[in-house]
Amino acid sequence: MPGETTNPVTEHRPQAAAESERGALVAVLVMVVLGVAGIFAVS
16 A cells, blocks of 8 residues: 555656746746846836
8 A cells, every 4th residue: 555655646746846847937937027028117
């Protein structure tokens, strides 16, 4: 039984890591776009 419960956990960890990396990339891209828009708004 313990072997069966650890397999799904190890399968979900890479998915969670991929989702967190995707979320971080989206957050960085949004911050860059807002920064560029802010520069244009000030100038």
